Amino acid sequence: MPDEHRLEEEFLSQEAERRISEKLDGAEKIEINVQTDLLKIVQGQADGVSVAGLGLVIQEDIRIQEIKLQTDSININPLSALFGQIELNEPVNAIARIILTEVDMNRTLASDFVRSKMQDFDLDVDGRIVSFEVQKIEVFLPGDGKIECRGRVLLKEMENTRPLAYTALLRPRTHSKPAMLESFNCTEGEGISIELVAALMQKAKELMNLPYFKWEDMVFNIKDIKVEIGSLILLAETQVKQIPSSITQLSP
Known part of the structure; x- marks a missing residue:
């Protein structure tokens, strides 16, 4: 009986690997292990799914060096699954470990996809609105728990637009320490006022302390960085409300 269970698991795991690999732009290695048996398959259930991927290219220049993920038990719609459409009957919890390299992060930041998602943002500086148009951003990972950011923005204030380039050194928050900004330097432009620095630091604090980020119907709660x-290593708890639309349409 255990051997039969293992054959069922291997069959489903290999099929899941094949189908997901078809939806990725590239992958050096991907291993999926579906923990289930025949009775649970008929009932549309599985004890859990583990995913281990290396060098996954999700969309154009968006690459993940490594991901390891383990879900809780899964409850799916078996009828829809027969037609290649995976639908979750209820949210699924998972634990994920994700590794991003400096090279891949900068390639992603420079991609058309991310640039199209970058939005200008406004700051209220003592009652007047100052707008920032992001033109370029790069990250460097020197180690010792630090992240260096270099970027260039257009500063718009009272019909006056001027360029501003900067470098910033920060420490991301961890499970035991808050986010810290160690330095901020202007490398191009006339500099900025103390009031604008204060407003900008408050905005940076809000962004650095975000407890989660979302991708379609997946919510990643960051527990440690x-x-x-x-390289940057993220430890996160994930809740999947529905399989992302980018991989739900599976070939029969």
Whole structure:
């Protein structure tokens, strides 16, 4: 009986690997293990799913160096699954470990996809509105828990537009320490006022302390961030309300 269960698991795991691989733009390695048995398959259930991926290219220049994910038990619509459409009957919890490299992060930041998502933002500086138009941003991971950001924005204030380039050194928040900004320097332009610095630091604090981020119907609650030389490691708890539309349409 255990051997039969293992054959069922291997069959489903290999099919899941094949189908997901078809939806990725590239992958050096992907392994999926579906923990289930025949009775649970008929009932549309599985004890859990583990995913281990290396060098996954999700969309054009968006690449993940490594991901390891383990879900809780899954309850799916078996009728829809027969037609290649995976629908979750209820949200699924998972734990994920994601590694991003400095090179991949900068390639992603420079991609057309991310640039199209970048939005200008406004700051209220003592009752007047100052707008920032992001033109370029790069990150560097020197290790020692630090992230260096270099960027260029257009500063719009009272019909006056001027360029501003900067470098910033920060420490992301961890499970035991808050986010810290160690330095901020203007490298191009006339500089900025102390009042604008204060408003900008408040905005940076809000962004750095965000407890989660979303991708379609997936919510990633960041529990810990570790910075090593050239790589960023994220530990997150994930709740999947529905399989993202980018991989739900599976070939029969």
